[in-house]
Amino acid sequence: MFVLVNLKAYPCDPVEIAEAAADVSDETGVRIAVAPQAAHLSAVAETGVETWAQHVSPVEHGSHTGSTLAEAVADAGAEGTLINHSEARRKLADIDASLGAAERADLETVVCANNPDQVGAAAALGPDAVAVEPPELIGTGTPVSKADPDIVTDAVEAAAAVDESVDVFCGAGISTGDDLDAAADLGATGVLLASGVAKADDPRAALEDLVEPLA
C-alpha cells in the first residue's frame, strides 16, 4: 500500500511531518509520500521523503503568471503530483493537460475524483492512479473504507473497466491502521489522507499507527 499524505493548506510544520514520514517509511519499508504546499516542496524534498506536488497547471513554459509549472515542481524535488481535488475542481480538459504537463516533467500522477463515475473518466486519461474521495467524508475522520465501502469497490471496478493498469487509491477520513487495512481489502492499492496526519498532535505517532498493519 502507498500512503500519500496531502498537507493541503493546514497550519502544520511540513518539514517535521516530512522527517517523520521519511523515518517511518525507512523503519517499516512502507512507501510514504508527502504533498506540501508548492512553496515548501524543496524543504520537504531535502528531508529525503518522497515528495509530491498538490497540483501542476495545464501549461508549458511561457506567459502563465500564477501557474504551478510541472518542470519547476520536478526541479524542486517532487517525484509525483496530485491532479484535481474536490476542494479545487478542474475541468476534464485541464486535467488532461495537467497530466500531459506531468508526463513532460516525468512526474508520477494521481487524479482525484469524487465518485466511481469520475474515476472511470479520469482513468481514461491515463494517469498512474486515481483516488476516489467522497467529498462529504473528507476531513470528518469517518473513513470511506468503512462508511461507504461500495464506493471503493465500485471505483476499483470503474477503473479496471477502462484501463487495468491504473491503480486505485481511496481517501477521506482515513487515519488508522484499521482504515488502511479495510481499504486494501476493498482493492485499493494506496490511501490518500490529510487531516489524520496534518492535524494530529503527534504526526509521527499518527503515521506509525497508520502503517502498523503493513510493518
Ligand SMILES: O=C(CO)COP(=O)(O)O
Ligand atoms: O482530501 C483528502 C486528501 O486529499 C482527504 O482528507 P482527510 O484525510 O482529511 O479526510
